[in-house]
Amino acid sequence: MKTPGPSSTQPPSRRIAEELRAAIEAGHLAPGDRLPSERALAHQYETARNTAREAIRLLAEEGLVTARHGSGVFVREPQRLFRFGSDRYSRSNRETGLTPFRLEARRQGKEARIDVVGITRERPPQDIAERLAVPADEESVLHRENHYFADDEPVQIVSTYLRWEEAEGTPLTQPRTGKDGIYGRLEELGHVMTRVRDEITARMPTRAEATVLGLPSGVPVLEVLHTSLDQEDEPFEVSRYVHRADRTGLFYELPVE
Amino acid sequence: MKTPGPSSTQPPSRRIAEELRAAIEAGHLAPGDRLPSERALAHQYETARNTAREAIRLLAEEGLVTARHGSGVFVREPQRLFRFGSDRYSRSNRETGLTPFRLEARRQGKEARIDVVGITRERPPQDIAERLAVPADEESVLHRENHYFADDEPVQIVSTYLRWEEAEGTPLTQPRTGKDGIYGRLEELGHVMTRVRDEITARMPTRAEATVLGLPSGVPVLEVLHTSLDQEDEPFEVSRYVHRADRTGLFYELPVE
DNA sequence: GAGTGGTCTAGACCACATC
């Protein structure tokens, strides 16, 4: 069941990576432990420092270790997962007065913070325009961008898109949207959320996302493109959630048939 | 809205990466196009080859480009997504006689192939044991591992776990399980699937997964831990799906409240 | 100040692809 070839035929950098990986998987190097320094590894394996460095990079790309400048390379700690369930859109949760994010944060004993980064009228990206049924070549949407933090650590970026013609002149264009948030206001506009569609993909973060979320290499993001449908089965809100994948899991429970 | 600092203060490798990234995003380098060779970039920017190489590695980690040994570095082509919907467990789909995978492959005009990699009695991993409600310290499960291909390209790895006490001596231990597959047999054993739970995470592939799936660097995997519940609300089957994230998306549609 | 990772140089040889 060995994936790589015999270690004797492997380049030194891969061999070093393999031995470190084995030590991590066997628990000889526990989460939080520091690896030997690059110089120490180079000496130990009688290679140049760059070769040891390449080995560590391979492990970092797999998400097994994280380098901290000036301090060392450490085995990554398994992170408690934020879990966003399929009930996150339900009214019963909304009645707690807490958004799904605040609810989950409280469940984990963390402090939630939400920064409103921008509220602007825009031309929608193609995928948003299709799902919200608005033209992509006009400034047809209101775009609200928020950043979410747990204990001051960023965990998700959310972009919400609404029809400009509906949002114009309402509290939806304000940072504080009032009781029950945007869904409360949208209900007043006649949209009762009756069905949702979530489209889920994973990818590596863009440079901007990596910066905002403070992502080390080897951590992908989960992207959820969410569409809310009203009682007429018309879409009235589309959001793009970008989660750091090492802190977040999604959870869907559904009846069959 | 610039994320990095002024380009003048950036190291050369990042500056090269930034300019190439800009060229890709602006469309000057289209999907499928070849980048200048490492040696050409090094000459152009008056740096060592390793510095140009480092720039390309940054782009590869973002998933923007893929290197092909002996051939060049190419802008990655957007991949048509395999979409697995929340209806994939429904009986109506099962009545087509096609598994969800074969159904989706046909929808895309691709040829599906499923390899049975192994069918063994095992001690379950911790997460599986919890969800299937079996002891983790005994050989309490049957483990079926399959690899799925579309047009001979691997797209997912599936590990299905069943209670050994139920599966023993039944066609469930055989490669070919008969009409309607394992769910058909499990129904004969008294388990009607009435509810499912999917737990979704994303991460970088293990070395073994990267090999099986043929993943270039910069492509994460989507992991779905799926639990089937029967009419008594008891779990009777747990599967772990590992999808390559650049080819696969998940799709859930659900009523609210 | 000592030790760590981050970046870079100017070479070299190897493995693979293409013609």
Add this chain to the structure above:
DNA sequence: ATGTGGTCTAGACCACTCC
């Protein structure tokens, strides 16, 4: 045969952390 990426060497200096 030529050109490409893959790996390696043996140095160097910088930026950061920790004591």
